[in-house]
Every structure is written in C-alpha cells, then in structure tokens.
Amino acid sequence: MAYTPATEELIRALQLLPGIGTRSATRMALYLLERDTDSARQLSHSLADALEKVHRCPSCRTLTELPVCPVCESTDRNTKLVCVVANDADRSAIEMSNRFTGRYFVLHGVLSPMDAVGPEQLGVFDLVDKVKAESIEEIMFVLDDQMESEATIYYITEQLKGLNVKCSRAMVAHLKNGSLDQAESRHLVSAIEHKREINIEQK
Amino acid sequence: MAYTPATEELIRALQLLPGIGTRSATRMALYLLERDTDSARQLSHSLADALEKVHRCPSCRTLTELPVCPVCESTDRNTKLVCVVANDADRSAIEMSNRFTGRYFVLHGVLSPMDAVGPEQLGVFDLVDKVKAESIEEIMFVLDDQMESEATIYYITEQLKGLNVKCSRAMVAHLKNGSLDQAESRHLVSAIEHKREINIEQK
Structure with missing residues (x-):
C-alpha cells in the first residue's frame, strides 16, 4: 500500500465522483492532505450540509x-x-431560458435496466397519478435522442394512454448541466418552440 | 441562481479540487445529490476521517x-x-521501487514566492537542523527539472554549506503520483543509480 489507510480510503471515495479515475483521485487526495486541508474541511462540510438540506420536491422531484x-x-x-426532463441540470437550463411557463417533472435518469433503473426509480407512476389528479393537459418531453431516452418516452406515453393528455417532444442535444452560453x-x-406532438393513442 | 443554496455551495466546494472547473463540479454535485447520496456520504466521511487521522511525520514530514x-x-x-522529494506521491514512488534504503524528507511543494511558498513552508530549516542533529552524510534531491525545483535545490544547498554534508541529485520527469508502471x-x-554529486562548497 502506497499511502496510509485513511488516505487510501479517501482516494477510493474520490473515485466515486463521476469521471475520476485512480490517478486523478490520488492527486486530489494528496493535494488536499498535503497542501489544502482547509478545502478538504470545506468540501466535507458542504457535502454533509447539502445531504441534510437538499431533497426532492414531493410534487415534481x-x-x-x-x-x-x-x-x-x-x-x-x-x-x-408539465415539462419532463432527465435531470435537475436540464430543468435548470430550461428555467434559466425564461421561456417556459409550465411546471416540471424530473425523472433523475432514464430507463436503464443494466443499472437497475426502472419506472419506479424514475417516478413514472407518480407522474401518471399527477396527470390524473391535476387534470394535466400536456406533457412535453425535453430529452436527448439517445436510445434510452426514446425507450423512456415510449414507456411513459404507454402509461398515459386513455388519460386524454396531449404529449409532445422537444429534441435537444445534451444540455450541459444548466450552464448554457447564449447560443446554447x-x-x-x-x-421548445418547435416541439412536435406525439400521437400516443395511435402508436 | 440555478440550484439551491446548499447545492451551489457544494458546487463551489468541489471546485476547490485540483483540475475541477464549474461544469465538472456541477455535474458531480448533481450526480451525488440526484443519484448517489450514499457516495456523497462516503466521501464526506472519508474526508473528515483522513483530516482527523493523517498528519505529517515530525521527523520527515x-x-x-x-x-x-x-x-x-x-x-x-x-x-x-536522506532523499528530499517535493511531495508524498514522489516519496511513495521511490519507496515502491524498493531500491532506496535511506530515509526521506518531504518538502510538500517547491519554492514559489507567487503562491507564498517560502523555505518556512517547505520545512527547509527543519531539514538543516536534522542534518546537524543526526550527522547526516548525504542529501539526495529527487526533483524534476522545472525552474522552481532548481531554485529550491539552490536555496537548500546554500543553507547546507559548511555542514560537511554531501549533496547529490537524481533528475526525473514528473513522478505521476506514485502509481508507476514498470517502465516508469x-x-x-x-x-537514482545515476545521481550526480552537487559540489556545494565551490558553487
């Protein structure tokens, strides 16, 4: 073992971050412990604080x-x-454009059986209940064009059949975590302005 | 503000990690809060644990x-x-090579006046005291060939003049955080085997 047990444990924990491999995690761990323990303390505190305070809106997730x-x-x-998005970053991007006046529903993912993400994890049945209870007239999907997103839209619209709700779709490339430049x-x-209707009854 | 205050704070804290900008930090924060709160908890705990347990060896840092x-x-x-290195990753790389039988001294940086890193921060005076107190016969610098490393070696050897200690240097490219492949x-x-002596008295 190259480093102390607690350092090795920190290197492993940093690799839980998306996109971080062994070398980056090692560099980060040593940087924090050798040179910037204040930042390490700040990060530990911010994580605990966010975990305690941040939760999903019971209505739209x-x-x-x-x-x-x-x-x-x-x-x-x-x-x-209601605008259905895959994650909070996409919701934030749409909200910051100031051009959408409806509400949202955040799936926090798309269907992915390999990762054990099914309709339950995405709150699909909550969305169906919401459509019924609030007499929602239109569901607009703002998702990318990947296969998993297509499958997700197909699955959700199947559940919405017969509920007299219009479904539409705005196709966008990846929304880049909410921090859009002007062109994006x-x-x-x-x-969103050129969304297309999905005819769910005749599929 | 695109996200909740605690989320924005977490995004800022993640940017304290080396090499992480706004977009990566946003992606990480949302990933942890949306999909993997267990990992967020693990990381917060590992940081706090490492900060509590890990410290510098009073003798070699x-x-x-x-x-x-x-x-x-x-x-x-x-x-x-004594082998003088810039950081713990380099020390670890040398130790894992199993070919060095002396002790170490870790500077945790190199001289960098712009970043307020002076001899005090690098423990240079502790090293000088150590040479005197333990009658050390040779100091081997294993540092890269950057200007700051050259300046650091020059400064330290100036302090060692007259102490009857031999100084030598092994020049290596960046040591890549201790995880070396066979060629490295x-x-x-x-x-290390081809280290060269530095004549500190006649400089």
Whole structure:
C-alpha cells in the first residue's frame, strides 16, 4: 500500500465522483492532505450540509431545500403543462431560458435496466397519478435522442394512454448541466418552440 | 441562481479540487445529490476521517497516521542518507521501487514566492537542523527539472554549506503520483543509480 489507510480510503471515495479515475483521485487526495486541508474541511462540510438540506420536491422531484419547490409553489405558472426532463441540470437550463411557463417533472435518469433503473426509480407512476389528479393537459418531453431516452418516452406515453393528455417532444442535444452560453440557450428555446406532438393513442 | 443554496455551495466546494472547473463540479454535485447520496456520504466521511487521522511525520514530514512514520521508525534504514522529494506521491514512488534504503524528507511543494511558498513552508530549516542533529552524510534531491525545483535545490544547498554534508541529485520527469508502471519504475531506479554529486562548497 502506497499511502496510509485513511488516505487510501479517501482516494477510493474520490473515485466515486463521476469521471475520476485512480490517478486523478490520488492527486486530489494528496493535494488536499498535503497542501489544502482547509478545502478538504470545506468540501466535507458542504457535502454533509447539502445531504441534510437538499431533497426532492414531493410534487415534481426537483431538488429543493423548501417543503415544495418554488415552481410548484408559484401561482403564476401554467399548471396544465408539465415539462419532463432527465435531470435537475436540464430543468435548470430550461428555467434559466425564461421561456417556459409550465411546471416540471424530473425523472433523475432514464430507463436503464443494466443499472437497475426502472419506472419506479424514475417516478413514472407518480407522474401518471399527477396527470390524473391535476387534470394535466400536456406533457412535453425535453430529452436527448439517445436510445434510452426514446425507450423512456415510449414507456411513459404507454402509461398515459386513455388519460386524454396531449404529449409532445422537444429534441435537444445534451444540455450541459444548466450552464448554457447564449447560443446554447437559443438552441434550447428554439427546440421548445418547435416541439412536435406525439400521437400516443395511435402508436 | 440555478440550484439551491446548499447545492451551489457544494458546487463551489468541489471546485476547490485540483483540475475541477464549474461544469465538472456541477455535474458531480448533481450526480451525488440526484443519484448517489450514499457516495456523497462516503466521501464526506472519508474526508473528515483522513483530516482527523493523517498528519505529517515530525521527523520527515511524510503523511502518516502513526506518531512517527514507518520509515523513520525502522532500524533497517540507512540513517545517514536522506532523499528530499517535493511531495508524498514522489516519496511513495521511490519507496515502491524498493531500491532506496535511506530515509526521506518531504518538502510538500517547491519554492514559489507567487503562491507564498517560502523555505518556512517547505520545512527547509527543519531539514538543516536534522542534518546537524543526526550527522547526516548525504542529501539526495529527487526533483524534476522545472525552474522552481532548481531554485529550491539552490536555496537548500546554500543553507547546507559548511555542514560537511554531501549533496547529490537524481533528475526525473514528473513522478505521476506514485502509481508507476514498470517502465516508469525502471526509469526512476536508473535516475537514482545515476545521481550526480552537487559540489556545494565551490558553487
């Protein structure tokens, strides 16, 4: 073993971060312990704090620190139109474009049987219940064009059959974690404005 | 603000990690909070645990969890030969090569006035005291060929003048955080075997 047990454990824990391999994790762990223990303390505290405070909005699954997220709480939104997104970053990107007035529903993933992500994990049945209970008129999917996203839309629209809800789709490339530049933001707005209807009854 | 305050704070804290910018930090924060809170908890705990347990060996500044590091504690090492390295990863790389029988001294950096890293931060005066107190016969520098490393060696050897200690240098490229493949390990061993003496009295 090259380093102390607690250092090796920290290197392993840093590899739990997406995109971080052994060498990057080793570099990070040693940097924190050798030169910047203040940052290590700050990161440990921020993680614990976020875990304690941040949870999913019970209505739309957006990450929030409030009992219900501000969009669901607002009386200025179109409650009959719901935008379905794969993650909170995409929701944030759409919200920051200031061109969508409906509400959201965050799946936190797409169907992926290999990773044990099924409709239950994505809250699909909560979405169906919501459509029924709130007489929602339109579901707009804003997802990318990957196979898993296609399968997810297919599965959800199957569950919505017969509920008298219109389904539509805005096709966008990956939304890059919510921090869009001007061109990306225009592309997103354009995609939403040119959404296409999905005829779910005749599929 | 795109995310909740605690999420934004976590994104900022993740950017304290070396090599992580806003987009990577956002992706990491959302991944941890949306999909893998177990990993977030693990990382928070590992950071706190490492900060509590890991400290510098009072004799050689190697990161250790023991009162004194195993190399300084061992009776099998050549106590008259000290290898000076810039960081714990380099020390670990040399130790794993199994070809160095002396002790170490870890600077945790090189001189860098712009970053407020001076001789005090590198423990240079502790090294000088150690040479005097333990009658050390040879200091071998294993540092790269960057200007800051050259300046560091120059500064330290100036402090060692008149102490009757031999100084030598093994020149190696960056040691890649201690996880060396076979070729890198051979290169390191060869560099140490072909170290060159520095004549500090006649500089």
